[in-house]
Every structure is written in structure tokens, then in C-alpha cells.
Amino acid sequence: GIQVEQSPPDLILQEGANSTLRCNFSDSVNNLQWFHQNPWGQLINLFYIPSGTKQNGRLSATTVATERYSLLYISSSQTTDSGVYFCAVESSGNFNKFYFGSGTKLNVKP
Amino acid sequence: DAGITQSPRHKVTETGTPVTLRCHQTENHRYMYWYRQDPGHGLRLIHYSYGVKDTDKGEVSDGYSVSRSKTEDFLLTLESATSSQTSVYFCATYREANTGELFFGEGSRLTVL
Numbered sequence: 107g108i109q110v111e112q113s114p115p116d117l118i119l120q121e122g123a124n125s126t127l128r129c130n131f132s133d134s135v136n137n138l139q140w141f142h143q144n145p146w147g148q149l150i151n152l153f154y155i156p157s158g159t160k161q162n163g164r165l166s167a168t169t170v171a172t173e174r175y176s177l178l179y180i181s182s183s184q185t186t187d188s189g190v191y192f193c194a195v196e197s198s199g200n201f202n203k204f205y206f207g208s209g210t211k212l213n214v215k216p
Numbered sequence: 217d218a219g220i221t222q223s224p225r226h227k228v229t230e231t232g233t234p235v236t237l238r239c240h241q242t243e244n245h246r247y248m249y250w251y252r253q254d255p256g257h258g259l260r261l262i263h264y265s266y267g268v269k270d271t272d273k274g275e276v277s278d279g280y281s282v283s284r285s286k287t288e289d290f291l292l293t294l295e296s297a298t299s300s301q302t303s304v305y306f307c308a309t310y311r312e313a314n315t316g317e318l319f320f321g322e323g324s325r326l327t328v329l
Contacts, residue, residue: 107275112258137316149306149320192258194318202247202266202310203274204318206259 108133108197112207119183119214127178127210129193137196137204138169140178144189152178152191183214219243220321222307228327235294237324239307247310248290249274250282252303253323259306265290297328 109132119125129138140152153160153167155176160167164183169176180187190209196202219242229235239248247266251259251274261274263282271282279301283291294301307321 110258139318141318141320147304147323151317151319154317194259203261203264203272204249204308204310205261205275206251208256208258 107200107203108135108195108205110193110195110205110207112191112193112210114210115208117210117212119212121183121185121214121216123183123214124179124181125183125212127180127191127212129176129178129195129207131174131176131193131195131197133174134198135171135174135195136198136201138176139194139204140167140176141192141194142187142189143192143209149192180212183212185214185216188212188214220307220309220319222305222321222324224324225322226325228329229297230329231298232296235297235326235328237292237305237307237326239290239292239321241288241290241307241309243309243311243319244287245309245311246287247312248284249308249310249318250280250290250292251306251308252276252301253306254303262292262305294326297326299328302326302328 111130157171166179192209194204194206249264250262265271265284305324
């Protein structure tokens, strides 16, 4: 199946700092999504972004499908941003099967 | 929110016993998934379903079986639980229309002693 790699694996930020999380994938994709898993384990869908750029408040995401990567930007981080961020992809050759990266664990300190 | 409920939310069992986890959805989504989450591995796909009685294997299907007799229910069964199946299990559904989003249940924590 498609390989999904996320970096960095761990990230510690001071509140107010900005960060960029990266997701690389090994094949062309139909669908790419970013998720946030909060400290209680709940998985929340942040973006559906198979290509292009989207913004939602302090978060934005960009996917460059031709170069097989996606970036998640967090600006002016808050302690509530802490948790694990996952990207999930659906490869073009394997419809409706979603594969996850290992995640980036973010800790925002007050 | 896709109205996904998982049961049980927590279970402790002994090696060799059968275990069934249930996922129930209220949105009539065609696709349903079972994932397991372990430290360092993210979420790994166990099995998925693309309709009633239509299922297929994922990355880590050995030791697991699934059934889907109704659109709203997707069952994951461990026929004979092993300690390596201690994990948090997530059910998900896929909204095909519009944004093509995955929605997750709250997870079921299984401990096999």
C-alpha cells in the first residue's frame, strides 16, 4: 500500500509560536485529510485537501499533489492545539482505503 | 458529526477468549472502517466495508474478522484474543458526497491479559 511519512515526530512549542507539520506520501492520491487527536483521544477532521490550499482560522493546509506532500501550518499556537496530528491518504489505485502516517505529537507550553 | 457510537468503550479480557466490538452509525454511510491505534504506528486499517455483506481486508487483518448485516452496524471480532491485540480500536465512516470526509467514533480500549 501507499507509504505515508510525517515529520517531525515530536514538536514542543511555546504558546504563540508558529509551526509547520509535513506529510509525504509515496503515490498519487485522490483524497488527503488532516486530523487532530486531542489529549482525550478524540479524532477531529481538520481539512479535506487533496490539492491546493485551505485556511480555517489559525490553521491552514497546502497539498502539492504533483510533489507528493502536504503541509499543515499552525499560527499563534495555543495550549489547546496540543495533541497528535495525523494525515490520512487515499491512493489513486486503492479507492476508499485510507492510510495514516504515524503522526506528529505537538505539545504547546503556556 | 456522523453519529458513530462504539461499544464497549473499555474491555479487559483474557487471552484466548472471543471479543466482539460494535460500531453503530446513524448517517447511512456506505463505507465503514475498523482501525487500531498503537504507539509509534498511528492508525492501521484492519478491515473495511463498502456495503451490507461487502467487506475487505486492510493492512493488519490477521486474527480479526468482521461482519456487516445492516448498513448501520459493523462488527469486529477477535475469535481468540491475544496480548498483541491489546490496543485502542477506532471505527470510522466515510461521507462520499461533497468533502469526502472520514468521521471517527470515540474508540474502544481493549486490554488482553
